[in-house]
Amino acid sequence: MAKISINIATGSLQQKEMIVGIDLGTTNSLVAVIHPENKNPSVLKEFDGTALVPSVINFGNGGFVSVGDMAKNKLIEEPQNTIFSVKRLMGKSYKDVKDYAGFYTYKVIDDNTDSLVKVQVGEKFYSPIELSSYILKELKKRAEHILKTPVNKAVITVPAYFNDAQRQATRDAGKLAGLDVLRIVNEPTAASLAYGIGLKKDEIKTIAVYDLGGGTFDVSILRIAAGIFEVLSTNGDTYLGGDDFDRAIVNYWAEKLGITQERLISDSKLLQELRLLAEKAKIHLSTNDLFTGKADSHQLELSKFDFEKLILPYIQQTINCCNNALKDAGLSVKDIDEVIMVGGSTRVQSVKKSVADYFGIQVHDSLNPDEVVALGAAVQADILAGNNKDLLLLDITPLSLGIETMGGLMDMLIPRNSKIPSKASRQYTTQKDGQSGIRISVYQGERDLVRDNRKLAEFNLTGIPGMPAGLPKIEVSFLVNADGILLVKAKELRSGVEQSIEVKPQYGLTDAEVENMLLESVTNAKQDIQARALVEAQTEATQLIDTTQKFIDKNSEFMNEQEKSDTENAILELRSMMEKGSKDQIHSAIEKLNEISRPYAERVMDQAIVTALKGKSI
Numbered sequence: 001m002a003k004i005s006i007n008i009a010t011g012s013l014q015q016k017e018m019i020v021g022i023d024l025g026t027t028n029s030l031v032a033v034i035h036p037e038n039k040n041p042s043v044l045k046e047f048d049g050t051a052l053v054p055s056v057i058n059f060g061n062g063g064f065v066s067v068g069d070m071a072k073n074k075l076i077e078e079p080q081n082t083i084f085s086v087k088r089l090m091g092k093s094y095k096d097v098k099d100y101a102g103f104y105t106y107k108v109i110d111d112n113t114d115s116l117v118k119v120q121v122g123e124k125f126y127s128p129i130e131l132s133s134y135i136l137k138e139l140k141k142r143a144e145h146i147l148k149t150p151v152n153k154a155v156i157t158v159p160a161y162f163n164d165a166q167r168q169a170t171r172d173a174g175k176l177a178g179l180d181v182l183r184i185v186n187e188p189t190a191a192s193l194a195y196g197i198g199l200k201k202d203e204i205k206t207i208a209v210y211d212l213g214g215g216t217f218d219v220s221i222l223r224i225a226a227g228i229f230e231v232l233s234t235n236g237d238t239y240l241g242g243d244d245f246d247r248a249i250v251n252y253w254a255e256k257l258g259i260t261q262e263r264l265i266s267d268s269k270l271l272q273e274l275r276l277l278a279e280k281a282k283i284h285l286s287t288n289d290l291f292t293g294k295a296d297s298h299q300l301e302l303s304k305f306d307f308e309k310l311i312l313p314y315i316q317q318t319i320n321c322c323n324n325a326l327k328d329a330g331l332s333v334k335d336i337d338e339v340i341m342v343g344g345s346t347r348v349q350s351v352k353k354s355v356a357d358y359f360g361i362q363v364h365d366s367l368n369p370d371e372v373v374a375l376g377a378a379v380q381a382d383i384l385a386g387n388n389k390d391l392l393l394l395d396i397t398p399l400s401l402g403i404e405t406m407g408g409l410m411d412m413l414i415p416r417n418s419k420i421p422s423k424a425s426r427q428y429t430t431q432k433d434g435q436s437g438i439r440i441s442v443y444q445g446e447r448d449l450v451r452d453n454r455k456l457a458e459f460n461l462t463g464i465p466g467m468p469a470g471l472p473k474i475e476v477s478f479l480v481n482a483d484g485i486l487l488v489k490a491k492e493l494r495s496g497v498e499q500s501i502e503v504k505p506q507y508g509l510t511d512a513e514v515e516n517m518l519l520e521s522v523t524n525a526k527q528d529i530q531a532r533a534l535v536e537a538q539t540e541a542t543q544l545i546d547t548t549q550k551f552i553d554k555n556s557e558f559m560n561e562q563e564k565s566d567t568e569n570a571i572l573e574l575r576s577m578m579e580k581g582s583k584d585q586i587h588s589a590i591e592k593l594n595e596i597s598r599p600y601a602e603r604v605m606d607q608a609i610v611t612a613l614k615g616k617s618i
C-alpha cells in the first residue's frame with residue numbers, strides 16, 4: 001500500500017521527498033526540480049515569474065540580512081556591507097585573490113595571506129562559506145515556499161575547474177544552510193544533462209560547453225561515455241563576460257558625448273545610469289537592430305553593427321580559450337560532436353554565430369541559457385532520488401575497494417576517488433600446506449579492519465593444486481569498468497585456475513552514506529592504526545606457532561626434553577597472549593619463543609649443512 005504523509009508545517013500532502021538542483025552562480029543563483037507528474041525539469045519561479053536570485057547579500061542595520069534583489073539594490077548605496085561575487089572567493093586565500101582586490105567594494109581581509117579569506121562587515125568577519133550559506137538558505141526558503149514542502153536535500157553545481165577545496169567549501173556552505181548536499185556536479189555536466197546529452201547508456205560523445213556569464217567565461221571539453229562524464233580540459237577567463245560588453249558600450253557613449261574617463265569615475269551616479277542603459281541596449285540588440293534611449297538627459301543610440309564591432313575583441317578572446325581547451329584535450333574542432341551554450345551573454349547573436357562558426361556546427365541554444373545549469377542539476381537530483389534507475393552518473397570511485405587479508409585486515413586495491421575505469425592487481429598466497437581453496441571477500445570503505453567496512457561480495461577460488469604454504473601465486477585483480485561495475489578476478493598463476501565475480505554498480509550507497517563512512521574513517525583513524533597493529537602481531541604469532549610446530553614434528557630427534565617442554569610452554573604463553581594480550585605483549589611472547597627455539601634451530605641447520613656436505617639428502 002502506498003504511503004502518504006502530511007507535512008505538519010505546511011498542512012500539505014507530501015509524497016516523495018523533493019531533491020532540488022541548485023545553480024549557485026557568481027551573479028545569480030536559481031533552483032530547479034523535476035516536476036513529479038510530467039517529469040520535466042523546470043526552474044522554481046515566484047508568483048511574479050522571477051527565477052533568478054541575485055547572489056548578493058546585504059548586512060543591514062540591526063542585524064537584518066537580505067539576499068537577492070533587495071540586497072542588489074543596496075550595491076551602490078552600501079558598498080561596504082553588500083557582498084557580491086562570493087563564488088570567486090570560495091576556497092581561496094588572500095594570496096589567490098589579491099590581484100583583483102580592487103574589484104571588491106567590500107573588505108576582504110588580508111592579515112594572513114595563506115589562510116582562507118574572510119570578509120569584514122562592520123565588526124564581524126564572515127567566511128565565503130558562511131556568505132554562500134546565506135544565499136543557499138534563501139534559495140531553500142524560496143523553494144519550500146513554492147513547493148509547499150520542506151526541502152532538505154540538494155545537488156549543487158560548481159565550475160569544472162573548481163578544485164577540491166572549492167568543492168568542499170561549496171558542500172560546507174550547503175550543510176550550513178541546512179541542506180544535505182547529495183552531490184556536487186560540474187556545471188558543464190549539468191548543462192549537458194539538461195539537453196539530454198549523456199542520458200543514454202550507449203552514447204559516446206565529445207562536447208564543448210561554452211559558458212559566458214556576466215563576469216566570467218569558461219569553456220569545458222567533456223567526453224561522455226555510458227553515463228560517465230569526463231572533463232578533458234577547461235579554459236577561460238574569470239574576469240571576462242557581459243559586464244565587459246556593458247563597459248564597452250558606456251565608453252563608446254562617453255566618447256560620443258565628450259565625457260572624460262575622470263568624470264565617469266568621479267560621477268558614480270552618471271556611471272551607474274549609463275551602465276544600466278548599456279545593459280538595456282545590449283539586451284535589446286540581441287533581438288533588434290537599433291537601440292535608442294536616454295541617460296542624464298542625453299539621447300543615446302547604438303546600432304547592432306556598432307555593438308558587434310565593440311565586443312569583437314572579447315569574443316575573439318573566448319574563441320582563443322576554446323582553441324586552448326581543445327589543444328589541452330588533444331582534440332581539434334572536428335572532434336566535437338555537440339556545443340552547448342550557457343550563460344546570459346550567449347544570447348548575444350554575434351557570440352552564438354562566432355562559436356557556431358568556430359566549431360563548424362549548430363550550437364544548442366533552445367533552453368534558457370540562465371537556467372540550463374539548474375535544470376541539469378535537477379535531472380541529476382532526480383537520478384539520485386532513484387527515479388531513473390537505469391542511469392548511473394559516476395566518474396570516480398566514492399570509496400576505496402579492497403579484499404580481506406589475514407586477521408580481518410582490509411587490503412586496499414583501488415583507493416577512493418580513483419577515476420573510472422580503473423584497474424589494480426596484487427599477489428597473495430596460501431597459509432597452509434596443500435590448501436586447495438582461498439576465499440576472496442571484497443570490501444568497500446576506508447577503515448583498516450574489514451568488519452568496519454562494507455562487504456560487497458565473496459567467492460571461493462577452488463581447485464588450487466596441492467602445494468606447500470606460500471608457494472601458490474594468487475593474483476587478485478580489480479577492474480571498475482566504465483559502467484562503474486566492479487569485476488573481481490582471482491587466478492592462481494602456477495596452475496592457471498581462476499574465478500571471477502561481478503559487483504553491481506554504485507554499490508547501493510547514497511552519497512550521505514559514503515560521507516558517513518569517510519567521516520568515521522577520520523574519527524577512528526587512531527584506533528584503526530592500533531587495531532591493525534594488534535591484528536598484524538596476532539597474524540605473525542599464528543605463523544610462528546605454525547612453523548615452530550612443523551619444525552618440532554620434523555626434527556624432534558635433535559631436541560632434548562627440556563627444549564621440547566620449554567618450547568611447548570612458550571607456545572602456550574604466546575597463544576594466551578594472542579587471545580588477551582596487547583600488541584606489545586604478543587611481540588615479547590614472540591621474541592621469547594624465538595629465543596628458545598634459536599639454539600636447536602641452529603643445531604639442525606648445522607647438521608643439515610654437514611649432511612649436505614657429505615652429499616646426502618636431508
Ligand code: AMP
Nearest residue numbers: 027213214242243283286343344345347
Ligand atoms: P549570467 O551570469 O549567466 O546570469 O549572465 C548574466 C549576463 O548576461 C549579464 O551580463 C547580462 O547582461 C547578460 N544578458 C542577459 N540577457 C541578455 C540578452 N538578452 N542579451 C545579451 N546579454 C544578456
